[in-house]
Amino acid sequence: MVGQTVSEYKEVISSCKELFEKKTSDYGTASWRILRLPSVTDLIFIKANRVRSIQEKGKQKVADNVQGEFMAIINYCLIAMMQLQLEGDTRLELPVAEAIDLYNKAAEDTLELLSNKNHDYGEAWRDMRVSSITDIILMKLLRIKQIEDNQGKTIVSEGVRANYQDMLNYAVFALIQMKDEKE
Structure with a gap:
């Protein structure tokens, strides 16, 4: 099962990355580099809150589907981790190749965390x-x-990066669950 999870994770991330690359081509990196980390957190909050609202109401009035919201959560978590990596770097526009490298690195680091936790939690x-x-x-x-x-500042808690990674992994799990429910 663990090997299956890794391949499912990579499949989900590949779809999210494709969307990220297209949006980066459309908007450039300034569209997310301008955001302070709390703003990225709030964007994720908006997406997750919309998903919960749709789950509770059982219907939606805006066409954007729930799967797309989980994909956005994944991409915003990766953007947050890239912003953390770029702390102190004031460039708004990054070469697309650099942005993709940062994206891949954050996704790989998060996959490693997923694999370790998945091992322990079965x-x-x-x-x-x-x-x-x-x-x-x-x-x-x-x-x-x-x-x-x-x-x-925290006393005993993990920092924000670990929480972004956990949210990313949970969003991946949600997408896998939703795909499995359709099959």
């Missing part, structure tokens, strides 16, 4: 509800917001 996520995954993403967002409000 793929427990496969028995979770997508609605629970959404709630966990929202919980992680509230943690990040608190850490940001505390200027990044």
